[in-house]
Amino acid sequence: MxxxxxxxxxxxxxxxxxxxxxxxxxxxxxxxxxxxxxxxxxxxxxxxxxxxxxxxxxxxxxxxxxxxxxxxxxxxxxxxxLDPALLLAPVSFLAELQQPASPALHEVRRLLETEAAALAARHAGPQALAAVQEALDAVAGPGAVDPQVFVEADVRFHRALAQASGNPVLAALVQAFAGPAVRARSRAAVGDEGALARTVQEHRAVLEAVRAGDPDRARRRMGAHLPAVEDPLAGAGEDPDAGPS
Known part of the structure; x- marks a missing residue:
């Protein structure tokens, strides 16, 4: 201008x-x-x-x-x-420029996604839960999974869970911030044979808490899962219910 x-x-x-x-x-x-x-x-x-x-x-x-x-x-x-996802597209552009993703980006993502999981535990209906389950099932079966399929399913899981929160603005923000961070984790996981199994296990734990309608547990489970975005080896083997995340 x-x-x-x-x-x-x-x-x-x-x-x-x-x-x-x-x-x-x-x-x-x-x-x-x-x-x-x-x-x-x-x-x-x-x-x-x-x-x-x-x-x-x-x-x-x-x-x-x-x-x-x-x-x-x-x-x-x-x-x-005036769809929030469209109006918040510039935020996604900002996040994409943070390569590698900055600590500030991770902090914002943790705030958004842990609350999205808690809201999903309160509000998610059968259709929303089915979409989250479908994303999980894409990589939960036996046998090797193509790395690209892994990346797409990981992104789809987080997006579907955010949409299950029932808050379209929050879902749009999660989509904007989660994309580059999830892809960074997924790329790192390609060389780590245990990363895929851990991801599936963590996703399943989050979804179980959401299905149970337990916002606090859903928040803790997501909080325990997200540090692996910053470090693929972080948090492995920890019990998120043992204390605050």
């Missing part, structure tokens, strides 16, 4: 693009616009916001990149469904 220019008092004044972004945000907040609704035609919207058409188009493009708006060829510009 163009930089802000100082007004006569030396205070930065917002650019016209900022006015567009703020104006459309205000329309969303006050209910003038809602998910799935079409924006007014360009001339009317520019007049309503007090800007020219060039900055209006730049502001619309900026909001489209953020997942707030979408332009349909020949049909106009619409507000998206």
């Amino acid at each position: 163009p930089s802000e220019q100082p007004d006569g008092r030396g205070v930065p004044s917002p650019s016209q693009v900022d006015v567009v972004v703020g104006g459309i945000k205000g329309m969303l907040l006050d209910g003038t616009l809602g998910p799935g609704q079409r924006l007014p035609v360009e001339a009317d919207l520019a007049r309503a916001l007090g800007v020219s058409r060039g900055p209006l188009r730049e502001g619309v493009r900026a909001l489209s990149h953020l997942g707030v708006l979408e332009t349909r060829q020949g049909a106009g510009t619409y507000v998206t469904a």
Whole structure:
């Protein structure tokens, strides 16, 4: 976006693009616009916001990149469904840049995923639990498992468990933060014959606690599982119920 220019008092004044972004945000907040609704035609919207058409188009493009708006060829510009997973996509981009994953990234992931497991124990229904079980079953059978299948099933397990929490914002954040961290653990596990068996055992323990409707145990089990993301050998053989995680 163009930089802000100082007004006569030396205070930065917002650019016209900022006015567009703020104006459309205000329309969303006050209910003038809602998910799935079409924006007014360009001339009317520019007049309503007090800007020219060039900055209006730049502001619309900026909001489209953020997942707030979408332009349909020949049909106009619409507000998206404002889905949390779409709006939080930039967080995933941030997490992907943390290679190797930083301690701060791991700390945030632990906070998110332990609470997601606890919420799943409170709220997960049969369909949500079946999705978690399916991800576990993908690597729980006998015989060798292809490393790529292992990676995909590991990511799918954590994603399904977060969705089982019943909180779509939390699920979107878990998906954003868990991807690179889970893949790092999975890559390390390829050279560790015991890592796959430990992962399955830990996942099963988390799911058992969730099925039992025990939020505290689900939180502890997930808390015991996640340090292996940072160090594939960390926590092996520890009893998460022996004390605080």
